[in-house]
Amino acid sequence: MSIPSAPRVTLLAGGVGGARLAHGLAxxxxxxxxxxxxxxxxxxxxxxxxxxxxxxxxxxxMYTLAGLNDEARGWGLQDETYAMLDQLAxxxxxxxxxxxxxxxxxxxxxxxxxxxxxPLSVVTAHLAAALGVRAGVVPVTDDRLRTLVDTPxxxxxxxxxxxxxxxxxxxxxxxxxxxxxxxxxxxVLDAVRAADVLVVAPSNxxxxxxxxxxxxxxxxxxxxxxxxxxxxxxxxxGQAVKGPAAQILESxxxxxxxxxxxxxxxxxxxxxxIDEADAHLAGPVGDLGLEVLVTDTIMGxxxxxxxxxxxLLGAVGPAA
Amino acid sequence: MSIPSAPRVTLLAGGVGGARLAHGLAxxxxxxxxxxxxxxxxxxxxxxxxxxxxxxxxxxxMYTLAGLNDEARGWGLQDETYAMLDQLAxxxxxxxxxxxxxxxxxxxxxxxxxxxxxPLSVVTAHLAAALGVRAGVVPVTDDRLRTLVDTPxxxxxxxxxxxxxxxxxxxxxxxxxxxxxxxxxxxVLDAVRAADVLVVAPSNxxxxxxxxxxxxxxxxxxxxxxxxxxxxxxxxxGQAVKGPAAQILESxxxxxxxxxxxxxxxxxxxxxxIDEADAHLAGPVGDLGLEVLVTDTIMGxxxxxxxxxxxLLGAVGPAA
Numbered sequence: 174m175s176i177p178s179a180p181r182v183t184l185l186a187g188g189v190g191g192a193r194l195a196h197g198l199a200x201x202x203x204x205x206x207x208x209x210x211x212x213x214x215x216x217x218x219x220x221x222x223x224x225x226x227x228x229x230x231x232x233x234x235m236y237t238l239a240g241l242n243d244e245a246r247g248w249g250l251q252d253e254t255y256a257m258l259d260q261l262a263x264x265x266x267x268x269x270x271x272x273x274x275x276x277x278x279x280x281x282x283x284x285x286x287x288x289x290x291x292p293l294s295v296v297t298a299h300l301a302a303a304l305g306v307r308a309g310v311v312p313v314t315d316d317r318l319r320t321l322v323d324t325p326x327x328x329x330x331x332x333x334x335x336x337x338x339x340x341x342x343x344x345x346x347x348x349x350x351x352x353x354x355x356x357x358x359x360x361v362l363d364a365v366r367a368a369d370v371l372v373v374a375p376s377n378x379x380x381x382x383x384x385x386x387x388x389x390x391x392x393x394x395x396x397x398x399x400x401x402x403x404x405x406x407x408x409x410x411g412q413a414v415k416g417p418a419a420q421i422l423e424s425x426x427x428x429x430x431x432x433x434x435x436x437x438x439x440x441x442x443x444x445x446x447i448d449e450a451d452a453h454l455a456g457p458v459g460d461l462g463l464e465v466l467v468t469d470t471i472m473g474x475x476x477x478x479x480x481x482x483x484x485l486l487g488a489v490g491p492a493a
Numbered sequence: 494m495s496i497p498s499a500p501r502v503t504l505l506a507g508g509v510g511g512a513r514l515a516h517g518l519a520x521x522x523x524x525x526x527x528x529x530x531x532x533x534x535x536x537x538x539x540x541x542x543x544x545x546x547x548x549x550x551x552x553x554x555m556y557t558l559a560g561l562n563d564e565a566r567g568w569g570l571q572d573e574t575y576a577m578l579d580q581l582a583x584x585x586x587x588x589x590x591x592x593x594x595x596x597x598x599x600x601x602x603x604x605x606x607x608x609x610x611x612p613l614s615v616v617t618a619h620l621a622a623a624l625g626v627r628a629g630v631v632p633v634t635d636d637r638l639r640t641l642v643d644t645p646x647x648x649x650x651x652x653x654x655x656x657x658x659x660x661x662x663x664x665x666x667x668x669x670x671x672x673x674x675x676x677x678x679x680x681v682l683d684a685v686r687a688a689d690v691l692v693v694a695p696s697n698x699x700x701x702x703x704x705x706x707x708x709x710x711x712x713x714x715x716x717x718x719x720x721x722x723x724x725x726x727x728x729x730x731g732q733a734v735k736g737p738a739a740q741i742l743e744s745x746x747x748x749x750x751x752x753x754x755x756x757x758x759x760x761x762x763x764x765x766x767i768d769e770a771d772a773h774l775a776g777p778v779g780d781l782g783l784e785v786l787v788t789d790t791i792m793g794x795x796x797x798x799x800x801x802x803x804x805l806l807g808a809v810g811p812a813a
Binding site for chain 1: 543544545570573574576577578579580581583584585586593594595596597598599601602604605608609619620623624
């Protein structure tokens with residue numbers, strides 16, 4: 174198929190890697206992606222803390238697109254303070270999950286609007302617009318979906334595994350609780366089906382992308398969309414750029430490499446983007462039946478993100 | 494009746510004036526009032542802000558007893574910051590009701606625990622204990638009770654009148670919504686009935702004391718308790734020490750003086766405490782059948798509060 178010069182792009186994203194590529198795409202597309210970019214975001218990491226609904230991946234994507242993300246840390250807001258958390262500790266509450274004072278406003282507003290009956294997708298659109306985000310940011314589902322992690326010491330909630338236990342446990346299996354009954358949020362399936370380009374972010378395939386695909390209808394839409402599809406490997410030189418992707422690939426019996434990731438995405442994407450450090454894997458990835466784009470996938474600042482976004486769009490058609 | 498040297502004291506209290514006298518009593522009684530002081534607090538000012546339950550009077554009493562109150566302002570915590578509120582504004586939410594970052598922890602914990610099924614009195618006991626408060630702090634009811642204010646432009650919620658419109662409207666009437674169905678919180682009636690001394694704080698008679706008395710059973714308990722009862726006038730020299738008590742007395746047709754206040758409490762207390770500035774009213778107050786204590790009722794720092802507390806206890810029996 175032919176790709177227009179300003180394609181409609183849909184990105185499947187988790188947290189930091191997804192947010193950075195979303196930012197690059199927003200920079201590469203007209204008007205910050207207002208008409209051209211939809212980011213479908215994982216909600217398996219969502220958690221209730223002190224009665225407030227925290228949606229870490231939605232917030233990271235939203236804050237990064239708004240230019241408000243704490244870049245050094247990868248998540249949360251810049252110039253954050255922690256007076257509320259400090260006082261929570263004084264009140265005897267557990268504080269292993271960090272909640273910044275500014276960040277808290279997001280959770281307070283989200284929780285109040287959900288309680289008033291607004292779906293998460295509507296609340297997210299409101300919050301993103303208030304922060305000046307032009308691109309569409311959509312939770313994959315408005316329904317409750319929670320990633321549960323099987324570890325040698327039992328099944329734990331995602332943030333218990335990820336934050337409290339610092340993803341130190343071997344991951345023996347993952348359950349996306351609620352996924353079977355979850356419905357794609359309004360616009361999600363259309364965003365996949367009607368896109369010119371579908372991008373799978375360099376997010377954790379198991380923790381970030383799988384729970385998106387687990388919502389009934391999404392995997393099929395990705396399989397059957399007429400969009401050109403490209404995935405970016407989160408594994409570079411046999412290591413995860415961030416987070417526990419390498420350990421999880423290994424503990425679940427996959428090869429810890431861009432090739433191992435490519436195998437997971439075979440049948441779902443047309444093009445596999447791997448890092449220059451993994452150029453030697455271009456042949457084996459190509460043998461899977463995938464086109465291969467070899468480039469620098471480490472996104473530093475905005476310029477690097479935009480460059481990668483343009484290369485991805487170029488690999489599937491005319492440059493945006 | 495005879496008053497023991499360390500009497501059991503129950504204080505009916507609203508916000509700032511109630512909190513300061515509670516502090517004085519806690520200083521005057523053994524062990525911070527742990528076994529001797531119960532403060533029964535107005536909840537008519539409570540409000541839901543951004544989905545969080547704020548209980549201004551409970552918090553002012555609790556923070557003041559804990560030594561954490563912002564003394565210059567009278568409410569809220571010392572050394573407070575407002576990053577969350579600033580971000581709320583950025584998200585397009587209204588911010589006329591000030592919520593400090595540290596203060597927010599109280600509302601977050603309270604809201605979460607209420608949602609989990611704990612009654613307000615249990616949550617309050619937990620919060621007060623966490624802050625090191627020794628005296629008992631009890632909401633007058635665990636049920637929903639909200640003060641509504643009739644103004645020339647219609648009926649508004651209390652905080653709408655008090656904070657948003659800066660209590661500038663004439664008060665034509667007050668409704669304690671929910672009061673008829675409200676039950677006294679556990680321990681409230683006992684605290685009134687079994688006290689040696691019952692003190693009515695120099696709080697607003699209409700906005701702070703009336704909603705406490707409006708909970709079925711409380712007014713009768715005050716009327717019939719065997720405790721010695723003393724009220725402190727919040728009107729000094731024809732003006733309110735703080736807040737709109739003077740305007741409300743006037744708009745509801747009462748004399749704006751300590752005598753006007755004394756008339757409201759006739760039948761409910763034995764002793765009326767008025768300020769030295771109102772010494773000329775001692776005769777007329779006495780003519781109502783009340784004993785009169787004339788003293789300096791302006792509580793500055795802790796020493797002034799403790800002095801007033803000791804004078805009140807002295808006026809009803811042996812010094813504590």
